[in-house]
Amino acid sequence: MASVVQFESVGLRYGTGAEVLRDLDFTLSKGGFYFLTGASGAGKTSLLKLLYLAQRPTRGRIRLFGEDLSEAPRELLPDFRRRIGVVFQDFRLIRHLSAYDNVALPLRIAGREEAEISSAVREMLDWVGLGDRAGARPATLSGGEQQRVAIARAVITQPDLLVADEPTGNVDAEMAKRLMHLFSAMNEFGTTVVVATHDFGLIASNPAAEIMRLDSGALVDPTGSLRNPPRMDRIEVRP
Numbered sequence: 001m002a003s004v005v006q007f008e009s010v011g012l013r014y015g016t017g018a019e020v021l022r023d024l025d026f027t028l029s030k031g032g033f034y035f036l037t038g039a040s041g042a043g044k045t046s047l048l049k050l051l052y053l054a055q056r057p058t059r060g061r062i063r064l065f066g067e068d069l070s071e072a073p074r075e076l077l078p079d080f081r082r083r084i085g086v087v088f089q090d091f092r093l094i095r096h097l098s099a100y101d102n103v104a105l106p107l108r109i110a111g112r113e114e115a116e117i118s119s120a121v122r123e124m125l126d127w128v129g130l131g132d133r134a135g136a137r138p139a140t141l142s143g144g145e146q147q148r149v150a151i152a153r154a155v156i157t158q159p160d161l162l163v164a165d166e167p168t169g170n171v172d173a174e175m176a177k178r179l180m181h182l183f184s185a186m187n188e189f190g191t192t193v194v195v196a197t198h199d200f201g202l203i204a205s206n207p208a209a210e211i212m213r214l215d216s217g218a219l220v221d222p223t224g225s226l227r228n229p230p231r232m233d234r235i236e237v238r239p
């Protein structure tokens with residue numbers, strides 16, 4: 001399968017500090033679904049920042065959509081960026097825009113017609129359960145509602161790569177299921193999805209997904225043990 005992302009010996013440090021990511025070597029395939037997990041501070045958000053081009057690695061190479069980013073001219077980065085949908089941990093909605101206008105923004109930037117934008121945005125807001133809050137500004141929405149607007153905005157352009165940082169951290173279990181259904185539907189249409197989460201319930205909801213686990217900045221045990229806990233009947237428990 002074609003690769004969307006390739007990391008080769010990638011490391012990242014902030015300023016003069018120690019490396020927060022080290023020796024990352026992995027490939028994400030087109031149409032793959034990946035969960036990125038690991039303890040708080042393990043480097044999940046930092047790895048996602050490399051994926052959505054908010055950070056450059058301090059060493060190693062990253063290929064995105066087949067292009068080597070260390071060789072790509074800076075002017076090309078916005079073109080790459082437009083192919084990536086991002087759900088930020090802190091949402092980053094635009095304060096003075098309504099929920100509708102926040103979700104419409106990427107389509108307006110892409111130059112779509114208003115009639116097309118209107119039907120797409122209304123359908124998306126309905127799907128995330130905010131059809132009746134289209135005119136609301138972010139400050140008047142709850143944390144969970146803001147998170148749903150942020151998700152709607154990230155997926156509205158059907159990006160090639162969707163990167164989501166704890167996208168269900170503020171919603172109830174029913175809404176989390178609905179949002180995962182949305183991500184899976186996009187994934188079936190070819191979007192590569194990367195979801196950082198601590199929520200093992202969420203991970204269990206998509207048994208076909210691959211799990212990437214970060215431990216102190218390094219990827220460990222990329223698949224396997226998280227899905228296959230030890231068979232308790234084989235473990236001898238001594239009194």
Ligand SMILES: Nc1ncnc2c1ncn2[C@@H]1O[C@H](COP(=O)(O)OP(=O)(O)OP(=O)(O)O)[C@@H](O)[C@H]1O
Nearest residue numbers: 014015017020038039040041042043044045046047
């Ligand atoms: N801008 C920054 N400048 C300096 N250090 C940073 C910066 N951002 C993150 N770090 C450090 O990098 C390490 C990894 O942080 P990161 O936010 O990537 O972890 P995380 O796994 O996403 O954590 P959480 O689950 O709590 O969101 C931490 O030690 C953190 O303090």
